Each structure stands twice: as structure tokens, then as C-alpha cells.
Amino acid sequence: MSETKFNVAVVGATGVVGEAMLAILAEREFPVEEVYALASDRSVGKRVEFGERMIKVTDLAEFDFSQVDLALFATDATISQQYVPEATSAGAISIDTSSAFRYEDDIPLVVPEVNPDAVSDYTHRGIIASPNPLSVQLLLALKPIHDAVGVARINICTYQSVSGSGKQAIETLAFETASVMNAKSVKPGVYGKQIAFNVLGQVGELSSNGYTKEEMELVRDSAKILAEDSLQINPTAVRVPIFYGNAEAVHIETKDKISAVSARELWENAPGVKVMDEPGETGYPTPVSESSASDEVFIGRIREDISHLQGLNFWSVSDNVRRGAALNSVQIAEILVKNYL
Numbered sequence: 001m002s003e004t005k006f007n008v009a010v011v012g013a014t015g016v017v018g019e020a021m022l023a024i025l026a027e028r029e030f031p032v033e034e035v036y037a038l039a040s041d042r043s044v045g046k047r048v049e050f051g052e053r054m055i056k057v058t059d060l061a062e063f064d065f066s067q068v069d070l071a072l073f074a075t076d077a078t079i080s081q082q083y084v085p086e087a088t089s090a091g092a093i094s095i096d097t098s099s100a101f102r103y104e105d106d107i108p109l110v111v112p113e114v115n116p117d118a119v120s121d122y123t124h125r126g127i128i129a130s131p132n133p134l135s136v137q138l139l140l141a142l143k144p145i146h147d148a149v150g151v152a153r154i155n156i157c158t159y160q161s162v163s164g165s166g167k168q169a170i171e172t173l174a175f176e177t178a179s180v181m182n183a184k185s186v187k188p189g190v191y192g193k194q195i196a197f198n199v200l201g202q203v204g205e206l207s208s209n210g211y212t213k214e215e216m217e218l219v220r221d222s223a224k225i226l227a228e229d230s231l232q233i234n235p236t237a238v239r240v241p242i243f244y245g246n247a248e249a250v251h252i253e254t255k256d257k258i259s260a261v262s263a264r265e266l267w268e269n270a271p272g273v274k275v276m277d278e279p280g281e282t283g284y285p286t287p288v289s290e291s292s293a294s295d296e297v298f299i300g301r302i303r304e305d306i307s308h309l310q311g312l313n314f315w316s317v318s319d320n321v322r323r324g325a326a327l328n329s330v331q332i333a334e335i336l337v338k339n340y341l
Contacts, residue, residue, distance in 0.1 A: 005033035006337060007067060009092065011083065012074035013037035013048050013057060016163055016170070017097060020326035021072050026051030028330060031337060038063055065090035069341070072329050073097060088126035093336065095128045095329045099217060102129040102224075109224050111136050112331040113271045114143045118225075119335045128332055132214070133324020134158050134237070135221035137248060140273055140297045141316050144266040146226060150255030152310075153232040156218065159240045159247040160203055161287065163321050165190055170243055177241070195241050203237035212237055245287025246320040254310045260302050263312055267299050276300045284315060291317040295327055 008025065012018040018039070025032060037048050038060040047054040060079075065071060065087040073080050073096040080100040087094045101107045108118040109129045122128050131139070138156065145151060162169040172189035176196035179186050186194045193200055204214040215235040223229050240247075267275050274296040276285040284300035285291060291298050297318045305311025318324055 003031070004337070004341070005031045006069040006341070007034045007036070008032050008333075009036040009038055009063070009065065009068045009071045009087075010074065011038045011060060011071055011087075012079070014039045014043045014046060015074055016167055016321050017074035017325045019048060020322050021074055021329060022048060022050045024322070024326050024330045028334070030330065030333065034067075036063065036068060065092045068092045070095065070333055070336070072333065074325070074329075084127060091126075093122055093126050093128070093341075095130060095332050095336075097130045097325050097329055099132070099213075100129075101127055102131065102217070103220055109221065110332050111139050111225055111328060112335055114139050115225050115227075116335055119332060120340065122336065122340070128336075130325065130328045130332065131221040131225065132217040133164065133318070133320040133328075134160070134214070134218055134246060134248070135225070136324045136328050137246060137297050137316060137318040137320075138218065138250065139222060139225055140270070140318075141250065141267070141299055141314065142222070142226075142252070144270045144273075145252065145254065145258065145263060145312070146228075148262075148266055149258045151228075151231060151252050152255050153234075153253040154222075155234045155251040156236070157249045158203075158218075158235065158237045159249075160214075160237060161240065161242045161245050161320060162190075162195060163244045164203075164246070169195075173241055173243060191239065195239065197241060199241070200239035201236075203239050211235070242287060244293075244319060244321060245291050245317055246324065247287055247315065247317045249313075249315055251305060251311060251313050253305075253308055254312060257310050258312060260304050260312065263314075264302050267302075272297055274298050275302075277302045285317045287317045287319070291319045291323070293322060294319055295323055297323065 046057045071087040071092040077098040077100040080098040084094045106124040108121040169190045204212040214237045218235045219233045277300040285298035301315035
């Protein structure tokens with residue numbers, strides 16, 4: 001890590017991803033000179049944790065980005081579209097977790113374990129985009145297989161926690177769960193349908209092709225990061241009633257045959273991945289028991305597809321907030337300060 005220290009702003013510091021960013025910056029001893037926690041005026045004066053100290057929240061709308069070297073955005077696309085250009089104009093390199101800039105040709109989209117060299121392209125506009133957490137999870141698992149035998153097609157079903165929708169959704173699940181447990185009627189909150197003790201078969205708004213924006217982000221993220229436009233992906237995104245962690249049931253068709261044994265060996269040596277694939281009813285990972293608050297993507301249920309000669313199936317789980325969003329952004333920042341600043 002660089003001996004130089006940097007001034008860092010975390011934008012959206014009172015949200016679930018922003019809080020995780022602050023925690024990870026402290027845990028990994030990022031070379032911070034000064035850290036600024038930014039949020040809307042509703043949160044001004046609140047305090048958030050940074051390591052062993054508490055820092056005051058500053059009003060994003062009033063902040064002078066010329067004070068910082070790096071700005072980590074844990075905001076929605078609307079906020080990022082407004083303030084990322086402001087930050088870069090002031091000289092701060094921006095790392096953005098929203099979808100605002102992911103698919104612009106001159107902005108790199110990065111998963112550090114997959115395409116770290118793409119970070120160098122930050123010089124085009126001073127912006128680096130972080131993918132959808134679903135894509136981070138998928139690509140960490142896909143990369144070693146893709147490198148070894150090539151991947152032609154992917155069928156994937158995702159099972160996504162409510163934390164992907166923010167604090168209000170977490171509160172909605174808690175409130176609805178309490179209502180059901182107390183035999184009270186439930187008035188749907190964030191999702192329009194009850195999420196407690198339920199499964200929602202649509203995550204986000206539908207696109208014109210019948211897939212949701214969330215599903216299409218998996219397609220677009222994977223193609224851009226792997227630089228593989230011919231890769232075919234068929235996704236279905238599902239919302240499930242857990243607070244943190246996403247799961248993915250993945251079925252891939254490889255260009256060359258690979259056995260389950262060989263795939264397992266590749267994953268056992270892959271960065272950011274942990275294999276949990278043992279016989280028995282508890283030999284696979286779950287979001288709550290394994291990946292919660294973890295920096296790794298867990299892989300299990302590895303098996304060859306009985307319906308396709310070159311098919312391979314696996315199950316993966318990951319902490320969508322910590323691993324999929326916050327850590328990915330901090331790792332990008334680490335590459336920046338180590339190799340380019």
C-alpha cells in the first residue's frame with residue numbers, strides 16, 4: 001500500500017453500503033489522511049463509525065470536493081449522476097457503485113480479481129464504476145472457468161436479500177415479519193407485495209424485452225468486464241425474505257468440457273472464492289450462515305449437468321452489501337493508490 005495518505009469522501013455514508021465502506025476502509029488500513037462522511041441534509045450532524053472513532057456527517061450539497069483525492073459513491077443513480085461530475089470537476093477520482101456510468105464506453109467497470117488492469121482507464125473521465133453486486137458474485141466464480149475452458153452460455157437464478165433495496169426495505173421486512181408473527185394484517189411496503197414469508201418473482205422494473213433492469217445488468221456487466229460480447233446469459237432475479245446476502249443458482253455451458261473435479265480445483269485456488277462443497281445435508285453454503293459479513297464468495301453444489309455434455313452447475317452465496325458493493329469499491333481504490341497515484 002502507498003505510504004502517501006489520501007483524503008477520502010464516502011458519499012451516502014449513512015446508508016448500508018456507505019457504512020460498510022467506512023468500516024472496510026478502517027479494517028484494511030487504507031491510507032487515509034482525512035475521511036469525510038457525506039449524506040443528505042436530513043443526516044447532517046449525525047455521527048457514523050470509522051474504525052474506533054465517530055465522525056460527523058457533512059451535507060453533500062454543500063461539500064467542496066476539491067478537499068479530497070477520492071470520492072466513493074454509495075448512492076443511487078440519480079444522486080451519482082448529479083454529484084459524480086461535480087466531484088471529478090473538482091479533481092477527485094470517483095468510484096461509483098450505482099448504475100449511472102457503468103455502460104459508458106470511456107468509463108471502466110471493474111471487479112479487481114477479474115479485470116484489475118481496467119482501473120488504468122480512470123484517466124479518461126476520472127470515474128470508475130463498480131458493477132451490480134450480483135455481477136461481482138457471478139464473475140468471481142466465472143473467471144477461472146472462463147480462463148480455463150471458455151464459457152458460452154449461462155442460465156442463472158438469483159435469490160436476493162432486501163438490503164439490496166436499502167434501509168427502508170430492511171425496516172419493511174422487519175415490520176412485516178413482526179406483524180405476521182403477531183397475527184396482524186400486513187400492508188405491503190417497499191415492494192408493493194408482502195415480502196415477509198414470501199418470494200417475489202420480479203426484482204425491479206421490467207424492460208421492453210420482459211427482463212428487469214436488474215437482470216439486464218447481469219448481462220451487460222458480464223459482457224463488459226470479460227470483454228466477451230458473444231457470452232449468452234439468461235437471468236431470472238428473485239427477491240427473498242432475508243436481510244443480507246444473495247444466492248445464485250448458476251448453470252453454465254462451457255466451450256470445452258470441464259469436470260466438476262477440475263472446476264472445484266480451479267475455485268479452490270481462485271482469489272475471493274471459498275469452496276464449501278461436502279456431501280450431506282449441510283455441506284453447502286447459505287447467505288446467513290456463511291457469507292454474512294464475509295469478504296468471500298462461497299461456492300457449493302458443484303456438479304456436472306446431466307442434461308448437457310458441457311454443462312456445469314453450482315450454487316454461490318455472497319454478502320451483497322459488504323462483498324458485492326463496499327469491498328469491491330475499496331479494492332478498486334487500493335489499486336488506484338498503489339499503482340496510479
